[in-house]
Each structure stands twice: as C-alpha cells, then as structure tokens.
Amino acid sequence: MTAGRRLAAASLAIALAGCGKPDVTYDNVATQKQTDTAIPAAASVPVQLKAADGVTVFGRYYRAEHPRALILLFHQAGSSKDEYATIAPRLVEAGYSALAIDQRSGGRLFGPNETAANAPHKPGESEDAGYPAAEADLEAALAWGAEQKLPVILWGSSYSAALVFDVAAQNPGKIRALLAFSPGEYMPDKHFVGHAASALRIPVFVDSAADPKEIKAAGAIADAVPGGRATHYVPVAGVHGSSTLIAAKNPKGADANWEAVFAFLKRVAP
Numbered sequence: 171m172t173a174g175r176r177l178a179a180a181s182l183a184i185a186l187a188g189c190g191k192p193d194v195t196y197d198n199v200a201t202q203k204q205t206d207t208a209i210p211a212a213a214s215v216p217v218q219l220k221a222a223d224g225v226t227v228f229g230r231y232y233r234a235e236h237p238r239a240l241i242l243l244f245h246q247a248g249s250s251k252d253e254y255a256t257i258a259p260r261l262v263e264a265g266y267s268a269l270a271i272d273q274r275s276g277g278r279l280f281g282p283n284e285t286a287a288n289a290p291h292k293p294g295e296s297e298d299a300g301y302p303a304a305e306a307d308l309e310a311a312l313a314w315g316a317e318q319k320l321p322v323i324l325w326g327s328s329y330s331a332a333l334v335f336d337v338a339a340q341n342p343g344k345i346r347a348l349l350a351f352s353p354g355e356y357m358p359d360k361h362f363v364g365h366a367a368s369a370l371r372i373p374v375f376v377d378s379a380a381d382p383k384e385i386k387a388a389g390a391i392a393d394a395v396p397g398g399r400a401t402h403y404v405p406v407a408g409v410h411g412s413s414t415l416i417a418a419k420n421p422k423g424a425d426a427n428w429e430a431v432f433a434f435l436k437r438v439a440p
Contacts, residue, residue: 214258217269221310228284229271229311232258236265239321239346239439242311243270245280246328246352246411247301252281253327257415264432266439267320271311273304273330301329301356308337312344321346321439327411329356335366335391342371347438349375349431351412354387367394374400375434377427380408403430 219227230251241261245253251270258268272285275298285307286298308330315322322345326334331350338345353376355363367374376392378384385404392402407423408414415431417424 217314219271219307219310219314221306223306225274225289225306226285227271227273227307227310228288229269230254230258232262232268232270234262234265234267237267237320238265239267239323239435240315240318241266241268241323241325242308242315243268243412244273244308244311244324244326244330244334245270245276246330246413247275248277249279249327250276250281250283250286253279253412255280257412260415260428264435266323266435267318269311269315271307273307274299275301275304275329301333302358304330305333305336308333309340312337312341316344323347323349323435323439325349325351325412326353327351327413328354331411332356332363335363335370338372339366339369342369345372347373347375347434349377349434350388350391351377351414352379352384352388352410353391354384363391364394367391367400368396370395370399371397372399373434373438375403375431376400377403377405377414377430378408379410379414380405380423381410384410401434403427403434405430 214230214232217229217231219229221227243254243258245251251272254270258270261268272283274285274289276283276286289299324334324338324345331353334348334350338348353363374395376388378388389402392400405414405423405427407420408427409420413419414427415424
C-alpha cells in the first residue's frame with residue numbers, strides 16, 4: 171500500500187492571522203448572485219497538517235457554531251482550497267463545519283495553492299505531484315477530522331472526487347457519508363474508483379456536469395456502490411466539479427443543485 175493510501179498521522183498547527191484574529195472569507199459581491207451574497211461571511215482560520223510522508227498540507231477551517239458534522243472539502247485539478255471560498259460559508263450557515271485543503275496536485279485556478287508551492291520537488295520537476303500522490307493529503311485531512319469528534323463527511327471535486335472513494339474504502343467506520351462532484355476513472359488504474367466504490371457501506375451522493383459523458387461516468391461509479399446506497403443526481407444545469415454550486419460559474423443551475431446537496435446532507439447528518 172502506498173503512502174498516499176495509508177492513514178496519515180496528521181498534526182494540527184492552527185495559526186490565527188494577525189494579532190490572534192481569524193481571517194474572514196467574504197463572497198465576491200461583484201460576481202455572485204444575490205442568493206450567494208446574502209450568506210453571512212464565515213470566519214475561518216488557517217491550518218497546517220502533516221501528511222504521512224512529511225509534506226505540509228495547508229488548509230482553511232470554517233467552524234459552525236453547533237455543527238451537525240464536519241465536511242472535508244477537496245478541490246479539482248489545477249485548483250486550491252479557494253474553490254470553496256463561497257461554498258464553505260454556505261455549509262456553515264446550514265450547520266456544517268468544513269475544512270478545505272490545498273492538495274499537492276493543484277494550482278491557482280481559484281487562488282494560490284500553498285501545499286503544491288511548498289511541497290519538496292527536484293529541480294526541473296513539475297510543482298504538481300500528480301493525482302495519486304494527493305491521496306496522502308486527503309488522508310491527513312481525515313486524520314485531523316477524526317480528532318474533532320464529529321461525524322466526518324468527504325467531499326471531492328473532479329480528480330479528488332475519484333480519490334475520496336478510495337479514502338473511504340481504506341477507512342471503514344470513520345466516515346459518515348461521501349459526496350463526489352464529477353467523479354471519473356482519472357487514475358492510471360481505470361478500475362480504481364469502481365473497485366473502491368464497491369467496498370463502501372455508507373451513503374454516497376454522485377453529481378456531474380450536464381454532459382452525457384460525465385453523466386455516464388458518474389452513473390457507472392454510483393452503480394458500483396452496493397445496496398442502493400448511492401444517490402445519482404443528474405442536474406438540469408450543471409458544470410464540472412464543485413463549481414456546479416457556484417452561481418458565478420453555473421448561474422442557471424447552482425440553486426437547484428444546492429437543494430439536492432442539502433437534501434442529501436440533512437438525510438445523512440440531521
């Protein structure tokens with residue numbers, strides 16, 4: 171089993187920005203719909219975790235006052251924790267704490283990726299470590315989440331929506347539920363996700379863009395989850411990954427897609 175598939179022994183180092191005051195993440199009022207901008211800004215604090223192979227994983231923790239569960243938020247390719255800058259506050263408003271991390275496979279699509287920028291790599295080597303290596307970062311987040319004494323829910327976007335299935339399969343009994351936005355067989359082993367999905371015994375929510383190929387890929391993964399535990403949500407208007415919930419990215423479908431997400435969350439973590 172690779173380091174990316176072993177449970178990381180994560181250590182938390184929460185550093186409050188400036189004079190002990192937490193950073194505050196606000197919605198971008200210039201680009202968000204009124205339904206987004208009406209959400210109260212959620213206070214957040216930066217965190218640093220340590221993956222099993224020693225890589226420092228940077229994240230941002232959004233804490234609900236009386237959390238129903240802790241949702242671990244993982245981004246898509248070329249992206250960062252800021253993919254969830256408007257999504258996490260909405261989860262907090264609904265009563266869910268959230269941790270969004272930078273994975274070592276990512277970039278500046280939504281903002282700087284501190285993990286990828288600071289992870290050790292050889293001269294001339296790409297800063298992006300690749301999808302499979304990022305599983306160690308997800309494991310570090312899960313180890314930290316287990317210390318919070320809350321039900322833990324995994325949430326993946328694109329390539330991380332593939333990895334969350336394996337993380338859940340490798341950690342039975344530690345995860346309440348799983349949400350996967352635009353999952354697919356993105357790993358070198360083209361049966362990787364389906365095999366992991368077949369081992370799950372938890373509720374699963376699978377979403378995709380409103381694209382026939384994505385719908386088919388997501389449906390195949392949902393079908394692999396045994397016992398009818400998977401909800402395969404096919405949006406009327408959807409875009410790739412977690413962006414399907416961002417009004418600026420998906421103005422025609424974000425609201426309806428949020429309704430489906432909250433219906434699932436209320437069922438698994440009431």
